[in-house]
Amino acid sequence: MTQLAVDHAVAGFQPAGWGAALFRRPALLYLPALLFLGAFFLIPLGLIAWMSFTEPTAGLGNYLAFFESGRSLRILLNTVLTAAIVTVCALALAYPVAYVAATKPGTYANILLLVVALSFWTNFLVRTYAWMVIFSNGGPAHSLLAFLGWSPPPRLLYTSFASTLAMVQMLAPLMVFMLYAVMRRIDQALLRAAGSLGATPARAFVTVFLPLSTPGVINGVTLVFITCMGFYVTPILIGSPRDMMISGLIAEQLEQLVDFGGASASSVILLVFTLALFSIYSSIFDIEKIWTR
Amino acid sequence: MPARILAFITANFLFWPTLIVVPMSFSSAASLQFPPPGYWLGYYQAFFTSPNWTGPLFNSLTIALMTTVMTLILATPAAFALVRLSFFGKRAFRLLTLMPLLVPHIVLALAYYIYFGEIGLLQTRLAVSLAHVCLTIPIAVLILTAALQSFDTNLERAAASLGANPLASFRTVTLPVMMPAFLVAAFFTFINSFDESVIGLFISGRDAATLPRQMFNSFSMDADPVIAAASSILFGAVLACVGAVAAARLVKSRFGASRSPV
Numbered sequence: 001m002t003q004l005a006v007d008h009a010v011a012g013f014q015p016a017g018w019g020a021a022l023f024r025r026p027a028l029l030y031l032p033a034l035l036f037l038g039a040f041f042l043i044p045l046g047l048i049a050w051m052s053f054t055e056p057t058a059g060l061g062n063y064l065a066f067f068e069s070g071r072s073l074r075i076l077l078n079t080v081l082t083a084a085i086v087t088v089c090a091l092a093l094a095y096p097v098a099y100v101a102a103t104k105p106g107t108y109a110n111i112l113l114l115v116v117a118l119s120f121w122t123n124f125l126v127r128t129y130a131w132m133v134i135f136s137n138g139g140p141a142h143s144l145l146a147f148l149g150w151s152p153p154p155r156l157l158y159t160s161f162a163s164t165l166a167m168v169q170m171l172a173p174l175m176v177f178m179l180y181a182v183m184r185r186i187d188q189a190l191l192r193a194a195g196s197l198g199a200t201p202a203r204a205f206v207t208v209f210l211p212l213s214t215p216g217v218i219n220g221v222t223l224v225f226i227t228c229m230g231f232y233v234t235p236i237l238i239g240s241p242r243d244m245m246i247s248g249l250i251a252e253q254l255e256q257l258v259d260f261g262g263a264s265a266s267s268v269i270l271l272v273f274t275l276a277l278f279s280i281y282s283s284i285f286d287i288e289k290i291w292t293r
Numbered sequence: 294m295p296a297r298i299l300a301f302i303t304a305n306f307l308f309w310p311t312l313i314v315v316p317m318s319f320s321s322a323a324s325l326q327f328p329p330p331g332y333w334l335g336y337y338q339a340f341f342t343s344p345n346w347t348g349p350l351f352n353s354l355t356i357a358l359m360t361t362v363m364t365l366i367l368a369t370p371a372a373f374a375l376v377r378l379s380f381f382g383k384r385a386f387r388l389l390t391l392m393p394l395l396v397p398h399i400v401l402a403l404a405y406y407i408y409f410g411e412i413g414l415l416q417t418r419l420a421v422s423l424a425h426v427c428l429t430i431p432i433a434v435l436i437l438t439a440a441l442q443s444f445d446t447n448l449e450r451a452a453a454s455l456g457a458n459p460l461a462s463f464r465t466v467t468l469p470v471m472m473p474a475f476l477v478a479a480f481f482t483f484i485n486s487f488d489e490s491v492i493g494l495f496i497s498g499r500d501a502a503t504l505p506r507q508m509f510n511s512f513s514m515d516a517d518p519v520i521a522a523a524s525s526i527l528f529g530a531v532l533a534c535v536g537a538v539a540a541a542r543l544v545k546s547r548f549g550a551s552r553s554p555v
Contacts, residue, residue: 026374026378026379026380027380028370029370029371029373029374029378030370030371030374030375030380030386032366032367032370032371033367033368033370033371033390033430033434034371034386034389036367036426036427036430037389037390037392037393037427037430040423040424040426040427041392041393041427042389043408044401044404044405044407044408045396045400045401045404047404047407047408047411048400048403048404048407051407093302093303093306094303096295096296096297096299096300096303097299097300097303097304099296099300100296100297100300101300104297108297110539111304112300112304114535114539115304115307115308116304116307117535117538118307118308118531118532118535119307119308119311121484121531121534121535122311122527122528122531123488123490123505123524123527123528123531124488124490125490125505125508125509125512125524126311126314126508126524126527126528127310127311128512129314129508129512129520129521129524130310130311130312130313130314130524131310132512133313133314133317133327134310134313134327136327138327139327140313140327169306169307169310172303172306172307173307226395226397229397230397230398230399230400232398232399232402232490232491233490233491233494233509236513237509237512237513247397247399250399250400250403251399251495254403254406254495260407263403264403264407267399267400267403267404270397270399270400271396271397271400274395274396274397275395278395287388287391288387288391291391291394291435292435292439
């Protein structure tokens, strides 16, 4: 039967009852999720936006306090800088892994993907704990520095170095997956064609593979940067209390100062920053592609 | 070739540091001492017998289960509406279902702390579940819409032409075909809820404490060495899951290869 014939055949069996009502009124299908997200996602976010302007007094006071304080500006700058460093390092580490996994299928590629998956699925707290052990006084990293003759070895735990390195290790797997999703669709014949036209493998990589992999790089960089900007547990547990990130500031305002207005304003600033980056992304690409490409 | 060497370096950097939690969990020292002075199983026993740990484990499992059920109930019809129907505001609805992925967890943690405080749900398992459902709806919707897009609707037409009403065709045709996608969505939802640290940390409180909250507190306050056992158990669970998936793929590819004509 052709498609048309099937359609005609089905026309005689127009669905009846409540099942059909669903398809005449799509609202019945999407309304539950819409109401739920409205009640438990949009309203809570709206509430902090509201509180950032009204607690303790109405006005822009919380935002003025944020932008007039050298400390909070330093924290904001430090957050952006840390996220940038982590993103660049994660990209540098992840690119070769994704490249090998996507272009040289075989046992080695499978083992690489397995290691990345294992790391990706391991809880952030578990991985943070592992770095705590490694960087602790008398721990492996400390002992190694002492063995190499750095005496006494510098304190490693509770430094920006420790938390940055740990965040690179935690976010690199995400970067690998973002790159791999794009790279495995690159037609290998293009590279062979470049070779047959006289390009060296290095030149074929730079002129053919690298440009074709840019969508993956952009996806990975966007997601890793934004995830890192909002990272809380790792910088708090192993980072330096002096070089706080904005998530740490929000928690401090909430838990120690009980300053709901200030915490809300810091959150809104982080949220606006994040959404601005995503809207730049979505003005060029379809935002959905970032997860499904 | 240099790419393989660089990839090898990264793989080692990703793999080995985390593995350190395993020897730590058998350590007989009550601190972060590495290498451990001696080995025993005491921390595993403590993990499974101390209410400080069994309580949060139970809470996290309950919350993840409630989250999975609620997420599937909400995300399934939403995914059908997004793939099969056109309606006013569909683009905006699509964006709304993805929005929770864009918002930093610390921002949501603050928002839920204030919101659930206002409505009197703070420090309950229900509140943590409701928050987690918001985070996992995007994941379930992405998985289910991807599966629905590749679903051949002629199968449903065929069922209808054979006299099945929409409910019967959903039950006997759509559901079985979509089952793998539902299972994947449920699995991802469960893991995401179980692993979620930041929101649980702020809103679960003492009574509904999640396992990540208990872990966080034992790092930052009392340095409870049971944390090493807890970490190893979580790591082992991931290892088992990833290993099982890899083994299944391997068996499938071997089996498939032996039957392929070439």
